[in-house]
Amino acid sequence: MIGRFQEPDVVPSGLSAQKMTDTRTQTPRAVPQPGSPEQQACNVCSDHMITVSWSEKAGWAAPELKPLTNISLSPAASVLHYATECFEGLKLYRGQDQKLRLFRPLLNCQRMLRSATRISLPAFEPVELLALIERLCAVDGSRWLPKDNTNGLLYVRPTLIGTEGGMGLKRPREALLYIIIVSYPNHNPIAQPTVDLTTQDKKFSLFASHDQAVRAWPGGSGYAKIGANYGPALHVQEEATRQGHDQVLWLFGPDSQVTEAGGANFFAVIRNFSGEIELITAPLDDKTILAGITRQSVLELADAYLTEGSEHELAPVTVAVRTLTRGEMVIAYEQGRLLETFVVGTAYYITPVTEIDFRGRKIAPLQSTYARTLRNWIGGLQFGVEEHEWASIIKE
Amino acid sequence: MIGRFQEPDVVPSGLSAQKMTDTRTQTPRAVPQPGSPEQQACNVCSDHMITVSWSEKAGWAAPELKPLTNISLSPAASVLHYATECFEGLKLYRGQDQKLRLFRPLLNCQRMLRSATRISLPAFEPVELLALIERLCAVDGSRWLPKDNTNGLLYVRPTLIGTEGGMGLKRPREALLYIIIVSYPNHNPIAQPTVDLTTQDKKFSLFASHDQAVRAWPGGSGYAKIGANYGPALHVQEEATRQGHDQVLWLFGPDSQVTEAGGANFFAVIRNFSGEIELITAPLDDKTILAGITRQSVLELADAYLTEGSEHELAPVTVAVRTLTRGEMVIAYEQGRLLETFVVGTAYYITPVTEIDFRGRKIAPLQSTYARTLRNWIGGLQFGVEEHEWASIIKE
Structure with missing residues (x-):
């Protein structure tokens, strides 16, 4: 098949969604109204995030699902100087049947592994990353993308950064994988699937x-x-x-x-x-x-x-x-x-x-x-x- | 002159070393011994750092000299996803006359402005950055590079990162300039300036x-x-x-x-x-x-x-x-x-x-x-x- 992704050869890395701890927020954040400026700006994160730290010595730690919080980095952290970072972008869709869906998310996880390898960050099992993404979507999806918002979207951003502090130009021996979800403007191209497709497109x-x-x-x-x-x-x-x-x-x-x-x-x-x-x-x-x-x-x-x-x-x-x-x-x-x-x-x-x-x-x-x-x-x-x-x- | 740097045209940006606040640490850090593993690893920062935040609306804030601390970033910060970051590297030398010196540091500051411009980060006056670098070197130089260590070095790292949180691919409207100093192995190539220069070089x-x-x-x-x-x-x-x-x-x-x-x-x-x-x-x-x-x-x-x-x-x-x-x-x-x-x-x-x-x-x-x-x-x-x-x- 054209353009089919190949799963890279990966040694087992120890990333395990099953080990995840789960701590919920006591202070839920305000969900932006559909069409609001905050939603247009794509800069409001949902209530929770998942973080997983990694070190060369200890491998992947237990993933943590926890209230959204800032990331604290050494000012000498690799990512801040040498761009040791990669990410993915997925949308979470609220279907017309009120169900939440991701579109081919395993392909995102497989590509993220290829990106991580390219930028000298640690490998992981794509299916484990997928399980973490699905978990976060399940936890924050209901409140941030309510069932009546059947044209609604959220944007899911898995990110991997090199966190080791030090001035040497070398593969980071410490890293952090995290997943956040961002409020996203509604933009369902088939909001009315029976609409006449010959209508004019807007300028692009x-x-x-x-x-x-x-x-x-x-x-x-x-x-x-x-x-x-x-x-x-x-x-x-x-x-x-x-x-x-x-x-x-x-x-x-x-x-x-x-x-x-x-x-x-x-x-x-x-x-x-x-x-x-x-x-x-x-x-x-x-x-x-x-x-x-x-x-x-x-x-x-x-x-x-x-x-x-x-x-x-x-x-x-x-x-x-x-x-x-x-x-x-x-x-x-x-x-x-x-x-x-x-x-x-x-x-x-x-x-x-x-x-x-x-x-x-x-x-x-x-x-x-x-x-x-x-x-x-x-x-x-x-x-x-x-x-x-x-x-x-x-x-x- | 060959390769002479040209000062880019810069609109006044408002970065001002004179506005700097000055807060010293109450808990000085241990200075690595010359030749110690910490020093070899170049991952121990000195007691203080200088930070200056910038926003499109307010411009450059007053610089802060303060105890070294971690940097707290939104998980959606531009630098963590889009590599909106630049840096410089200078050495601080302890001379044979026991004086501290920087080597052509204004050229570093001018180049950092060119890097910042290239990576869509805010402009600043190079002489103001230089004044900040000199100030941090003056504050931490004496203890981290004592006068009896006349072959000694410190490594100075000015860094500029895009801090605005949000998923859009755009020029960051918030940024952070900071300067840190790292303990560095002694490596004075002219430790004995009268040495016979015809001695064998080591493998490189x-x-x-x-x-x-x-x-x-x-x-x-x-x-x-x-x-x-x-x-x-x-x-x-x-x-x-x-x-x-x-x-x-x-x-x-x-x-x-x-x-x-x-x-x-x-x-x-x-x-x-x-x-x-x-x-x-x-x-x-x-x-x-x-x-x-x-x-x-x-x-x-x-x-x-x-x-x-x-x-x-x-x-x-x-x-x-x-x-x-x-x-x-x-x-x-x-x-x-x-x-x-x-x-x-x-x-x-x-x-x-x-x-x-x-x-x-x-x-x-x-x-x-x-x-x-x-x-x-x-x-x-x-x-x-x-x-x-x-x-x-x-x-x-």
Whole structure:
């Protein structure tokens, strides 16, 4: 299967969700109202967190579920100087059947292990991390995402940081894994799943990066979800925002390869010279782009339901995981063959791109048919319109 | 002058050392004995620290000199997820005249401003940061680096981190600047300045990086002293250590350009085909290497004292800031023209390299004459053998 994650070989690490201690808060926090500024800002955490400390000598300690609290670090802690940190991002969905769901969360846990390995942080069993995530979601989900909020979301952030204090440039011998949950704006793309999908999409424009701003490089760490890929890119995102755009579109190399958007993977639908419709996204081979879980899901769905022979009203596509350049896109656009472009990711779902500013050449794709169909399919799984193994129910 | 730093244009930011509050500890910490394991590990901080908080709304608060304490951060703090962090490293030297000195510290403060700007953290006046550094050195220097320890060192670490809590990928609107001092092993390269410099150097070998491990690239952030340049490189340093080497030598590009060593800049002395002796180091143009202060000092000294017409017993060199490739080095070595190689930096002084393992080809330079002469010159300034504007005395 295209883009399927491989479970890395891991020696047993001793992380064990079963050992978790459980201490509940006596002073529950105020849950932001849907649509409130606090919710828009994504900076209010839920009542509890899970922390697990690790040391080279003692391995993983017993996980602690406890009231949310600040993290206390030595001012010489590795993470504060050498960016020894990685994270994941998942959404917790309140389904139309009032059930809580996570979407393919084991893939997040497996990717987090790959990120941890890349940034010289300790390994762990992905299934144990998953069990911790599910536990925290079960504990805080009911109050922070009540059953009547059937379009509601929470954002789950597992994080791993190097905590050893000392000035030496070395693999940290102490670390802290923690999970927090953040209040998140409602944004259910299929709030009314029977809605007419041909309605106009709102503006979502991309601002192409220039030569002096390169996000990732072959041999670097662009594929991993580590802090080091994000901080150095903030100034470019800020420039995009200043220019009135929503995200950066990262180009790479002298031929301006289209790699990924700021916080999401990028897809284009192009009718090629032989009349075939290609669904194109950048390959993972040189490890310069994030191996997105929504990206993988789109590829798997397209392969199963959108290619030749599938029963669907849409014209069949050829799934093409390959390099796409600015030049190919501009020519396809000029010739009316650039049908659509969209970004995909946990934060952005599947969002049609309405304009790309290549700095000197703006292009606007013609349609958003495939994007909206895929968004509806995946959104349907996330919000429980259809039961599917990709969406796992959290028991409350 | 080659490699001279330019002070970036900065709007007045309001950081003011004059506003500093001063609270001393009632429980002084144990100072590690010279040569003790704690000192070797560089993980014992001195009694005090300086912190300055910043917010977009209020600007820089009054700096606080206070007893060393842990840093308390929101688990959603920007620095823990997006590596919004930068730092500097300076040594505090106890001179042979018992005076405390810093070496060109304003250059560190100016570079820290450039790093902060690169990583979307707030600007500040470098002279104000310098005043804070000098103040902390004055307060903790006497007890942590006593006057009888005339080979002694402390390591000073100014750090700036994004503290705003929230999941959005954006420039942090809250930050914390802090300065700590760490106990550091004695390592005065000119402890006996009259010693015979022709004595053998101890082994110091470099392990060349491979294609799958690229430290920095054009359009990236390799020139800045930000965490994002260090964490992702730890696994390569670890591989070098495992193979019995001291540091990584970072190669770049299909022609294997020699860029910098793990924590230091790299120099080679090569006799070229016309018989001229070149002192070569990588250029800063594409911003892939750290603009080292020792590097700059070596270039300035060589330009002033080692080139044609200078009065010195060493054969004159041509200072060449240019690209050097693995191929050129290997050929020069095979033909007996690779005279020496050395690394320079605050942590490593000027250290002759005794072997480079290019993975498939090992080379060993012939001599370390220039390295040791330069080390003696710069060490003499740092330890007060000679008064010079590059070394500023800290009043105790």
